[in-house]
Amino acid sequence: MKLPGSITARRRVVRGAAFGLLVYAAYLIPAPLETGLLPAAKAPPGAPSTTRFDRSRILWAADDPPRIDAYPPAAVCRFIPKGGMFKACVLHFLSENLTWLTAVRYMLPHLLVFIVLAFLFARLWCGWVCPLGCVGDALCWLRRTAGLDHVRFTKDAQRLLKAGNWLLLGLALGLSLLIVLPPLEVCKDQLFLPYCQICPGRLIFPLFGGTLPNWKDFSTPVYGVFTVLGWIFLALFVLAFVTGKNVWCRLCPIGTFTSFFNRGGAVALVKDQGRCSSCGVCADACPVASTRVLEDRTRSDVSHAECILCLRCVEMCPKDGVLKATLFGRVIAASSFKPGLGSPEGVTP
Amino acid sequence: MKSIFETRYRRAPVRRDGTAAAAEIARIGRRYLDAMRARPGRPAAMGYFDEIMTGEKRLDEIREFRRGGGKVIGLYCNFVPEELVHALGALPVRICAGASPAVAPAEEVLARDVCPMVKSSFGLRMMGLSYISECDLVVVPTSCDAKKKSSRFLDQYVPTITLDLPQEKNYEKNLPAWTREIRHLVGRLEEFTGRKLRKDALASAIRLLHRRTEAFRKLHEARKRNPYAISGRDALLAMQASFHDDPARWTAQMEILSAELSVAKPTVDVSADAETSRPRRIVLTGAPVIWPNWKLLHTIEEAGAVVVADTLCSGTQRLFDPVEVDEWTFDGMLRAIAVRHLFPSICPCFIENAEHIDRVIELADEFKADGVVYHTLRLCQLFDMEYNHVAASLRDKGLPLLGITTDLSLEDEEQLKTRVEAFLEMIGGRG
Numbered sequence: 033m034k035l036p037g038s039i040t041a042r043r044r045v046v047r048g049a050a051f052g053l054l055v056y057a058a059y060l061i062p063a064p065l066e067t068g069l070l071p072a073a074k075a076p077p078g079a080p081s082t083t084r085f086d087r088s089r090i091l092w093a094a095d096d097p098p099r100i101d102a103y104p105p106a107a108v109c110r111f112i113p114k115g116g117m118f119k120a121c122v123l124h125f126l127s128e129n130l131t132w133l134t135a136v137r138y139m140l141p142h143l144l145v146f147i148v149l150a151f152l153f154a155r156l157w158c159g160w161v162c163p164l165g166c167v168g169d170a171l172c173w174l175r176r177t178a179g180l181d182h183v184r185f186t187k188d189a190q191r192l193l194k195a196g197n198w199l200l201l202g203l204a205l206g207l208s209l210l211i212v213l214p215p216l217e218v219c220k221d222q223l224f225l226p227y228c229q230i231c232p233g234r235l236i237f238p239l240f241g242g243t244l245p246n247w248k249d250f251s252t253p254v255y256g257v258f259t260v261l262g263w264i265f266l267a268l269f270v271l272a273f274v275t276g277k278n279v280w281c282r283l284c285p286i287g288t289f290t291s292f293f294n295r296g297g298a299v300a301l302v303k304d305q306g307r308c309s310s311c312g313v314c315a316d317a318c319p320v321a322s323t324r325v326l327e328d329r330t331r332s333d334v335s336h337a338e339c340i341l342c343l344r345c346v347e348m349c350p351k352d353g354v355l356k357a358t359l360f361g362r363v364i365a366a367s368s369f370k371p372g373l374g375s376p377e378g379v380t381p
Numbered sequence: 382m383k384s385i386f387e388t389r390y391r392r393a394p395v396r397r398d399g400t401a402a403a404a405e406i407a408r409i410g411r412r413y414l415d416a417m418r419a420r421p422g423r424p425a426a427m428g429y430f431d432e433i434m435t436g437e438k439r440l441d442e443i444r445e446f447r448r449g450g451g452k453v454i455g456l457y458c459n460f461v462p463e464e465l466v467h468a469l470g471a472l473p474v475r476i477c478a479g480a481s482p483a484v485a486p487a488e489e490v491l492a493r494d495v496c497p498m499v500k501s502s503f504g505l506r507m508m509g510l511s512y513i514s515e516c517d518l519v520v521v522p523t524s525c526d527a528k529k530k531s532s533r534f535l536d537q538y539v540p541t542i543t544l545d546l547p548q549e550k551n552y553e554k555n556l557p558a559w560t561r562e563i564r565h566l567v568g569r570l571e572e573f574t575g576r577k578l579r580k581d582a583l584a585s586a587i588r589l590l591h592r593r594t595e596a597f598r599k600l601h602e603a604r605k606r607n608p609y610a611i612s613g614r615d616a617l618l619a620m621q622a623s624f625h626d627d628p629a630r631w632t633a634q635m636e637i638l639s640a641e642l643s644v645a646k647p648t649v650d651v652s653a654d655a656e657t658s659r660p661r662r663i664v665l666t667g668a669p670v671i672w673p674n675w676k677l678l679h680t681i682e683e684a685g686a687v688v689v690a691d692t693l694c695s696g697t698q699r700l701f702d703p704v705e706v707d708e709w710t711f712d713g714m715l716r717a718i719a720v721r722h723l724f725p726s727i728c729p730c731f732i733e734n735a736e737h738i739d740r741v742i743e744l745a746d747e748f749k750a751d752g753v754v755y756h757t758l759r760l761c762q763l764f765d766m767e768y769n770h771v772a773a774s775l776r777d778k779g780l781p782l783l784g785i786t787t788d789l790s791l792e793d794e795e796q797l798k799t800r801v802e803a804f805l806e807m808i809g810g811r812g
Contacts, residue, residue, distance in 0.1 A: 176708055176709075176710060179580070179710050179711065180710060181708070181710050181711070181712030181713055181716075182708070182713075186553070187553050305739075306739055306742060306743055306746075307739070307743050308739070309702065309725050309727075309736060309739070309740065310550065310724055310725065310736050311702050311705075311720070311721070311724050311725035312550075312552060312556075312720040312721075312723070312724030312725070313705040313707075313717075313720065313721075315552050315720075316705075316707050316716060316717060316720050317705075317707040323552045323553065326552060326724075327552065329735070344707075348705050348707060350702065350703050350705050369595075369598060369703070371591075371592075371595040372595075
């Protein structure tokens with residue numbers, strides 16, 4: 033089946049629709065859907081849990097339960113107004129379960145669903161679905177409309193992002209595991225879900241429901257630190273998207289889990305090495321500032337961990353069939369030389 | 382505009398009378414053109430390109446443009462973005478030349494053992510001939526020693542500026558410097574033309590040349606036809622008309638030519654026993670072949686083969702790659718232009734140039750070629766040294782290869798003919 037429109041146009045439609053569904057599900061679907069397949073991951077008695085917190089805390093509890101009690105591989109946030117479509121993101125899921133050490137029968141179904149979804153679509157979740165990325169794309173659009181150039185991150189800056197990504201992931205999961213032990217135990221409620229507390233999504237998503245997030249909680253020193261870190265991360269998020277296209281996605285620890293499936297998953301980014309003329313268009317077009325597709329001159333599958341599979345390189349490549357995206361080996365997008373230069377990504381002159 | 386060169390040792394330009402050379406150049410061109418026209422089934426649309434390449438029409442237009450205050454800017458190589466020149470309302474002309482009668486005068490000023498192509502362009506300027514003599518400014522990329530060093534001498538005749546080309550095509554390492562260099566060029570061109578480079582003008586220029594590439598790609602596709610629809614000589618002549626023609630008009634004429642080719646009947650016998658006698662399909666690679674130096678093309682095609690594809694910077698490489706803009710901001714466009722004018726190049730001036738081998742193998746495959754001819758312009762060390770690398774790789778692929786080292790002179794035509802015929806015999810074509 034041949035879909036109409038450019039890859040970018042399709043991506044915008046999918047992203048917009050995904051954003052609408054994930055963020056405004058509560059207005060579309062009035063009651064939670066009882067799938068019955070996934071038993072809710074539950075906090076054991078006495079463990080820190082978001083449901084026990086009031087709205088004056090950083091981790092306030094949503095008014096409504098999510099419509100589907102599951103954790104898909106994208107930033108579908110627990111702070112989405114009126115509960116949202118899904119429970120939370122995978123980092124939230126892993127963090128709370130590391131704290132609770134929930135029985136395998138509660139944890140495994142969610143983990144399996146996550147692995148299957150990540151295997152199927154890898155970081156297409158990041159490039160096409162993630163609602164936080166949708167906000168970022170809007171920021172990019174603002175910059176382009178203003179006629180400003182983006183900042184191309186150097187390899188050194190990219191290495192810094194990678195280090196930051198692993199550091200955040202390590203801290204988020206490590207802290208979650210360790211807060212039940214002394215001496216951290218004394219403030220385990222306050223250290224619960226550490227990444228959620230500083231994630232830009234916590235401050236951004238409530239705004240879409242017309243409520244203000246708790247953006248200044250200085251009730252304890254720990255919350256104070258998280259509050260300030262949250263501000264810094266929001267500033268970094270906005271700055272990254274406004275100046276440098278989607279480089280934030282290379283820092284985001286949520287995307288790390290799906291990135292494991294970029295190679296060896298169902299989706300592949302395939303390059304015809306012999307026919308590539310190394311013209312550099314893919315590197316210039318890459319929203320995460322990667323040069324891997326251009327510079328990999330040996331492998332056929334050029335997917336790599338930092339790629340968010342937005343397929344912009346496939347769209348921009350001016351040689352027929354040199355770059356392709358495949359799903360289980362079936363071509364879902366292929367490059368072609370396009371007459372007319374009607375790029376929807378830019379401010380058309 | 383202030384010269385980029387030191388003025389203390391500046392010399393008055395040496396000039397030579399070009400009457401005899403002009404007649405000789407016209408004679409050489411006519412001889413090759415007559416042979417091309419004599420072949421049956423030549424596309425009628427070639428008439429336009431013949432006129433641009435051999436007549437005075439385009440030169441007269443350019444002179445008229447200059448009389449009206451227009452600036453003509455001469456460019457060497459594919460590295461200087463024509464988009465910038467168009468966007469500033471000036472006219473770019475490619476000044477690479479292949480006229481052998483212009484070589485000898487240049488040896489007086491440059492040196493004897495210098496690239497014949499550079500000497501030819503230089504000699505034309507000394508004699509006041511051809512497009513280089515209509516230039517108000519020349520931009521020379523530092524792609525090789527001959528071009529780099531001759532710019533200093535060329536500046537005695539016409540204001541000349543250089544463009545510092547990186548020696549590698551490394552995205553991280555070389556693109557920032559190259560983009561800065563392109564920006565610097567923009568500044569120089571703005572200063573020279575007295576205009577400001579405007580965003581919409583730049584976008585229009587990118588679109589103009591993107592359309593040119595679109596039209597060219599149709600010719601490129603038509604050359605894949607088997608039996609062939611257009612000879613290599615005709616195809617390259619049409620491509621090289623773009624060196625100085627108006628891009629919009631060239632594009633329109635190229636569309637007419639490709640339309641004619643798409644309905645043309647095969648010019649050769651396609652019967653069952655034709656396999657042994659069918660024209661052998663050749664990919665031409667290596668140093669640029671520039672009109673009227675049609676010696677090699679003429680020899681190959683008169684011997685019964687056809688050049689179906691090429692990797693020449695004076696041919697396919699000039700027109701195949703488009704500027705693809707990711708973000709239509711001013712900087713985004715400039716970066717796309719910088720990327721286009723560095724990375725797709727397969728010039729041997731780059732330290733690592735595996736793409737040259739890739740491209741030859743790709744074309745041989747896509748165009749169902751029977752063999753490859755590698756042209757080395759005598760005194761071009763770069764193409765000469767790259768030959769062995771390319772040759773060994775093609776041998777591994779089982780692609781027959783003929784290496785030809787020659788210059789612009791016509792003295793070795795007979796010797797060339799013998800070698801080409803022997804090669805065609807070897808790959809099973811008519812000898």
